[in-house]
Amino acid sequence: MTTRLKVFFPLSLLVVLVLLLPISVMIVASFQGGDAGFSLDNYRQVFTNHYYSEAIRNSLGIALITSVFSLLIAIVGAWSLTHLSPSTKNMFISLFNMSASFAGVPLAFSLIILFGNAGIWQALTTALHLPRFFEIYSLSGTTLAYTFFEVPLGILFLFPVFEELNPEWREISAVLGASPFFFFKKVILPIIFPNIIEVLILLFANAMGTYETTFALTGNSIVTIPTLIGTLIDGGLTANIPLACTFATLFALVMTALVWLGNRVTRSKREVAA
Template sequence: MIISSFNSQDGSWGLMNYQELFTNHYYRNAIGHSLTLSLSASLFSEVIAILGAWSLTKMSSSVKESLVTIFNLASSFAGVPLAFSLIILLGNSGVLHVISKSLDINILGSINVYSWLGIVIAYSFFEIPLGILFLYPTFEEIDQGWKEASDTLGVSNCFFLKKVIYPVLVPGLVETLIILFANAMGTYETVFALTGNNITFISTIIGSLIGGEITSNIPLAGALSVVFGLVMIALVIMGNLLVRTKRITEGK
């Protein structure tokens, strides 16, 4: 893939594909859209997943097992089936729109499943369960005895959260955010089924460059894939540095 990204369709070598990516407004928009959407969806999903994972630790073992099974299934529910389910539910002629018209009540407000907000909602269907599955073990590490010990020592709640809970949660939160971001960046079928080419993303352009009979351009698709890989490598390095710095600071 890397070698192909430095090649052109006529067989010459150079940086022409990368130059095209960062000078062409169409491709720059796609990269910007992918980064913005992935960050928005991953942050929103992680906030909900934090609440879900914390709530999961407060439930009985049998309920936990049942919910973890459901979350496993939900985290895999993506692609075209998810897009069509949302269209049936929230589309212009979907179930909720029909109910809204019959009751003369605007249930959905300004939600448009084919818009940017619709994509974030679609992503949250599989990002939130995935986030809960990754964060749940982290929250399970928190021992109730820690709080009792801090109360015995007269430690304030603020100090307890900052010095005990926060250092335990930070690595899991950072790593989960990176995973959710990568998952959102690489999603193709869901966003394509909802928006087609109306909103450009790295994944949809790579798909069209590989599978298109007229617009097929493997070297350019390779360059886009390399950009995607570099973004993920940079995020992993930044996440590791953040966690390592935090651990060193807390150790001091």
């Protein structure tokens, strides 16, 4: 009993101080009005103000497109990584580790050097008299920027799953007379599908919460939930902590719903596989 108390009491205290207490304060603050009393005005503003609605649409759109596109590339990349030699595999894993961490302001400035108004791409298109059909400071440019760290992150998450697939399973399945499609549907898919759903949720959450890359690329010209929260808590004349807590609460609700839905899907798939 004493040993359990020594282990669980510090852990419980850490969970309360780092997770439960900040979330509780955030939720309570989201219902504060101008007179510090209870009010639903913050939530009313979120859904009626066009600027705030645009931030939600941009965040959801960028996160959805980036996470799905990055996941598709990550599936191919993780599968290809399992077919490499151990030395080459380790080299690529180290490279993906660095790429997954290369986000925020360094990534934004690297993309500006490549695709900015005075960047390499602009110089090439001007020299070759080609039309400029890509703008890094746009919504599509921001979406592209996210894939630079989402793809390697997805590969790192999916690689262990594909690494555990035994090549002998295909041979056994062929000996028993199963077609390749049947083998994929009944053996491979039940194993990898729950992990794919979990990685998709992680990539979506990572894209939804990215702040530095978007702000460094576009400033306030493209508004997302993280940049809007940053504006609301910057301490200036436009600071509005309760409204920032409202957006943070909505963000937490969206992620909670996605995690719950993902757990339901993966649990049902695992039960079918079992």
